[in-house]
Amino acid sequence: MVKELRKKGVTFYLCEVCGFAYKEKEWAEKCQQWCEQHQSCNLEIIQHAVPLEE
Ligand SMILES: [Zn+2]
Incomplete structure (x- = not known):
């Protein structure tokens, strides 16, 4: 399962293996599957990742 994270009303989905965040759950799931x-x-997946501002 990918991790959900809410920031300023925007939901991000995180790959639990590598920690990259995505706005689309689909990409996070693909990333996690790949990483596992x-x-x-x-690279084709993580180019869809978005930076998480702290
Ligand atoms: Zn990943």
Whole structure:
């Protein structure tokens, strides 16, 4: 399961393996699936990641 995070009314979805955040749950799920299977990041997936401002 991907992690949901709410910031300023926007929901982000986090890959629990690598910690990248996505605005679309679909991408977070793809990322997590990839990370669990390959133990590395897929550039095509993480280019959809969004930076999380602290
Ligand atoms: Zn990931």
